Amino acid sequence: MIRNLAADVGGFTSNAFLVAGDDPDARTVLVDPGNEFDVVSRVEAAIDGLDAVVLTHTHADHIGNVDAVVEAFDVDVWGYNPDHPLVDHALADEEDTRLGGHDYRVLHTPGHKDDHVCLIRGDGAVVFAGDLVFADGGFGRTDLEEGDRARLIDSIERLLASTDERLQELHAGHGPSVHRDAREHVELALRAARTY
Structure with a gap:
């Protein structure tokens, strides 16, 4: 199960994906807790507990709810930068982490943020x-601190090379x-990032 707990939230927040699975090895994870909405009550309404928080990056709209989630569920936070004050454990490039009932490979993709x-x-x-990257060929902004268009393009190329028609x-x-056909959206994002 993958459910966006911020799907109907307006305001300054990212999507917040609850990932769960049915098998005994499953790990219930919140990918990016979002910001400025009550994500804790939404997790509680959807599932009995939470095992971890995983961050795609540490911009404020993705991490504003971290403290509330950690306090409510007594969970650790995983992210790429172990020196960030909210990150308890490092996600290493090319290593696996468990989300729901599946292993996911971590791919370091700077350009929007280091x-x-x-x-x-x-x-x-x-x-x-x-x-x-976003649906319909959108791509991350690079005008914020640590943003770099050339690195972003390299990262989109890396994501494309790391995926296939599956x-x-x-x-x-x-x-x-x-x-469906998500790779086409990544290809569109690469073309757009190279062009605009």
Whole structure:
């Protein structure tokens, strides 16, 4: 199960994806808790407990609710930069982490922010893209601190090279998720980032 708990929230927040699974090895994870809405009550309404928080990156709209989630569920936070005060454990490039009932490969994808990662499911069917790429060919802004267009393009190229036709679902940090032919949206984002 992948559910966006911020789907109907207006205001300054990212999407907040609750990922759960049915098998005994499943780990219930909140990918990017979002900001400025009561994500705790939404987690509680959806599931009995939470095992971890995983961050795609540490911009305020993705991490504003971290403290409330940690306090409510007594969970650790995983992110690429272990020196960030909210991160308890490092996600290493090319290593696996468990989300729901699947292992996901961590892909370091800077350009929007230095600590940005994407998460690719082991079977290649699903990616959590953070703010690297969005539905319909959108891509992350590079006018903020640590933003770099050339690095962003390199990261989109890396994501594209790390996926194939099996990629069906793309869950981005903002906007709608894509549920079929997701790789085409990544290709569109690469073309747009190179052009605009």
